[in-house]
Amino acid sequence: MDFFSQYLVLHVFSYPVNYESVKNWKNITISLPGYDIKEILDQITTLDIISVSVENIKKNNESEWFDHHDEPLKMHGDTHDIKLLVNENQSSRHIVQKFTEILNLDKIPIFKEETLPDQDWLQKTQTKFNIINISNKLRIVPPWKKVKEYNGLNIIINPGSGFGTGSHPTTRLCLRWIEENDIKNKSLIDYGSGSGILAIAATLYGAKMVMGAEIDEKAIKNAVQNCRFNNLDVPFMNLNKTIINEKFDILIANILSKTLIQLKPTFKSLATKKIILCGLLDRQVSTIIDTYSDFVNLKLKYNLKGWNLLEGEL
Incomplete structure (x- = not known):
């Protein structure tokens, strides 16, 4: 988990998580070309999700919050995707529909989901801190x-x-x-x-x-x-x-x-x-x-x- 996603987990989202009871998780990746990613993140605080991260499309890795000059990065939907981490039992379409309503989008954006394998999420989370x-x-x-x-x-x-x-x-x-x-x-x-x-x-x-x-x-x-x-x-x-x-x-x-x-x-x-x-x-x-x-x-x-x-x- 990069610094930016850690910040959003702890600052913005407060969905209750029992790491020991959840066997599988999934990522929902949403593409929003033409949109300012940071403005979007400020508006989706009510979604029932575990965390959010921002992925650099070209580099295929999670984006950092600052550039090499320690200046806040500009993140745009043309270069970055939004990844939502959720419980596997949650409906991806339902979450993306809510996402669409919150942002008042004209249509549901393109998205894909990826199931993450069973592992010790509590231990994995603790190693991040x-x-x-x-x-x-x-x-x-x-x-x-x-x-x-x-x-x-x-x-x-x-x-x-x-x-x-x-x-x-x-x-x-x-x-x-x-x-x-x-x-x-x-x-x-x-x-x-x-x-x-x-x-x-x-x-x-x-x-x-x-x-x-x-x-x-x-x-x-x-x-x-x-x-x-x-x-x-x-x-x-x-x-x-x-x-x-x-x-x-x-x-x-x-x-x-x-x-x-x-x-x-x-x-x-x-x-x-x-x-x-x-x-x-x-x-x-x-x-x-x-x-x-x-x-x-x-x-x-x-x-x-x-x-x-x-x-x-x-």
């Missing part, structure tokens, strides 16, 4: 990894439905901010908490009151589990059921730019001292700064591989 060094004093460790003595902080994260294993640049940027800034005895909300990794890190770095907020129930369960791995008890609010009325010294949100724009009024009501926004490509930074300019002066704090973290003082 290794210890991730964020800095020389901070690393992310899957719960099944045996670790040697380490002169730093281990955060144990079980990759699940929630985004945030530490592999994606935006998660790294947020963790860097938490590590490098004084958050001791400050209250903090991790909005769009995913795996809970940022809320966990903030707690371990001394924040006095930390809360996670999320709309995905499966991600919340994953976050609660990760807290237990780290011997912590952080509250995670389901935003579909709860209205948050508290105020926080710091709000941190690692979310896609469109959602950050929509959430501006909410963030304005929650944060009292600092707002940290991440999940932005280079081309999206100025739009977010302008959108938030009526109440906070956001400035570029960090950049990594085409992704950016903005910081604002209130």
